[in-house]
Amino acid sequence: MSTGNRTIKNKVKVNLISLGCSKNLVDSEVLLRQFEANNLHITDEPAESDIIVVNTCGFIQDAKDESIQTILEAAQLKETGKVQKLLVMGCLSQRYSDELKKEIPEVDGFFGVTDYASVLKAIGVNLKYELIGERKLTTPSHFSYLKISEGCDNPCSFCAIPLMRRNHKSKSTSEIISEAQFLASKGVKELILIGQDTTYYGLDLLGKRELAQLLQLLCKVNGIEWIRLMYAYPAHFPMNVLDVIAGEEKICKYIDLPVQHISDEVLKSMRRGISKRKTYELIETIKLKIPGIALRTTLITGYPNENEDSFSELVEFVRDIEFDRLGVFTYSKEENTSAFDLEDPIPDSTKRQRRDMIMELQKDISLSKNQLLENSIVKVIVDDKINSDIIARTEKDAPEIDNEVIVKSIDGIKVGNFYNVKITDSTEYELYGEVVK
Numbered sequence: 001m002s003t004g005n006r007t008i009k010n011k012v013k014v015n016l017i018s019l020g021c022s023k024n025l026v027d028s029e030v031l032l033r034q035f036e037a038n039n040l041h042i043t044d045e046p047a048e049s050d051i052i053v054v055n056t057c058g059f060i061q062d063a064k065d066e067s068i069q070t071i072l073e074a075a076q077l078k079e080t081g082k083v084q085k086l087l088v089m090g091c092l093s094q095r096y097s098d099e100l101k102k103e104i105p106e107v108d109g110f111f112g113v114t115d116y117a118s119v120l121k122a123i124g125v126n127l128k129y130e131l132i133g134e135r136k137l138t139t140p141s142h143f144s145y146l147k148i149s150e151g152c153d154n155p156c157s158f159c160a161i162p163l164m165r166r167n168h169k170s171k172s173t174s175e176i177i178s179e180a181q182f183l184a185s186k187g188v189k190e191l192i193l194i195g196q197d198t199t200y201y202g203l204d205l206l207g208k209r210e211l212a213q214l215l216q217l218l219c220k221v222n223g224i225e226w227i228r229l230m231y232a233y234p235a236h237f238p239m240n241v242l243d244v245i246a247g248e249e250k251i252c253k254y255i256d257l258p259v260q261h262i263s264d265e266v267l268k269s270m271r272r273g274i275s276k277r278k279t280y281e282l283i284e285t286i287k288l289k290i291p292g293i294a295l296r297t298t299l300i301t302g303y304p305n306e307n308e309d310s311f312s313e314l315v316e317f318v319r320d321i322e323f324d325r326l327g328v329f330t331y332s333k334e335e336n337t338s339a340f341d342l343e344d345p346i347p348d349s350t351k352r353q354r355r356d357m358i359m360e361l362q363k364d365i366s367l368s369k370n371q372l373l374e375n376s377i378v379k380v381i382v383d384d385k386i387n388s389d390i391i392a393r394t395e396k397d398a399p400e401i402d403n404e405v406i407v408k409s410i411d412g413i414k415v416g417n418f419y420n421v422k423i424t425d426s427t428e429y430e431l432y433g434e435v436v437k
Helices: 022-037 061-079 091-103 116-123 161-165 173-185 211-218 240-247 264-270 276-289 308-321 348-372
Strands: 013-018 051-056 085-090 143-147 190-194 226-229 251-256 294-301 325-330 377-386 389-393 404-408 418-426 430-435
Touching: 013 022, 022 051, 022 116, 022 143, 022 190, 051 061, 051 091, 061 085, 061 091, 085 091, 085 116, 091 161, 143 173, 173 211, 190 211, 211 226, 211 240, 240 251, 240 276, 264 276, 276 294, 276 308, 294 308, 294 348, 308 348, 325 348, 348 418, 377 404, 404 418
Parallel strands: 013 051, 051 085, 143 190, 190 226, 226 251, 251 294, 294 325, 404 430
Antiparallel strands: 377 389, 377 418, 389 404, 418 430
16 A cells, blocks of 8 residues: 555555445445555455445435444444444435534544545545546446436425535536546446436536437447436426437437326425426326337335325326336435425325335336237346346346346356347246347
8 A cells, every 4th residue: 555655565455335326336436446546455345354434325214224234333343453444434424424423433534425535545545636537346347327417406305415415516528428438448338327317417517408418429439338317307307318319229218217206285395396297298208209218217105295195196197107117215304304394294104005005006017018028029238147047137127226137048148248038928027038049
């Protein structure tokens, strides 16, 4: 390890634990690249490390609980003398550092979401600015997340993200393209565009939304074959993006559109900036402009003013739209959000019951859609080999959160390659098939 002009012969062992979303994972990968460049030894085993860095999540209560438990487990290792230093960064640290300092004094330093320089300084090395835009990938080498912005300006009443990641800030186009080229040079074939709100891209830089133009530029990056759009906020959706997705072969016919709810009363209280009618119209336009598009969404059950009638509207909406992919969170009361003063009148058991009801409905929708694909041929990318099974995905599936294609193993199949597969069977969330030679 290099510290100034000194060189330490034995490499310091550092373990980084990354919690939470893909945006947090990108931050962790940036830091891992800095560790690597500073000649630190990166280990996957906390108990075998000299230094543990925990990159925390503070999005909802379950995530906060997981982060705190992880810090406490690392603190126990430090108390036994196995670990010399414990550092905590990320959303939870950004939001609750004062409280955490009092509650967990074993931690040697608390840092914000992207305070890489201070974390590195606490370890005894320096930030290498020439490596900004480079990352040490922790995903399979054929796909990677590409964060195009930081923070969020949307005023959603339930969300604490702006408290932790501050206002929206777009990366420059040149910085994003440079990072995409770096990822392609490492063998990445699929870019998954992420941000707190990807549709907001460019508004702070140029006074207008530039996501469509960015997508077109990314399509020109050699080596990239799939580009996937996540976290596309429905209010003020830039309609020119639809023409680009429809016209560019490299862009997956897939949009992640987190609508959260459909009742006008709930949407108004959530401060989502869109009505029930406008939401239906947007989805209708998306399906019209991009035939066969796969739509993913996330919903919230148990928001403070969600009564039986508004929940029934939500169920009807899910039944009407038939989303290809869908996830549900139960409402989590977060300090300093505008919804906090609404209290939390709906019991957790009711929130979970409503969530489970929607997911049961979605299982039937997903099964019906998957059965329609039987005997058809689809293009897939291979993610993994597990025993005799090949795990793959279609362009309608993001990694880790969507459906999988289980492919019968044959000689020569390689992880990261594309294949045509004939679908022979299906379940609610899996397709089964054979490679077409």
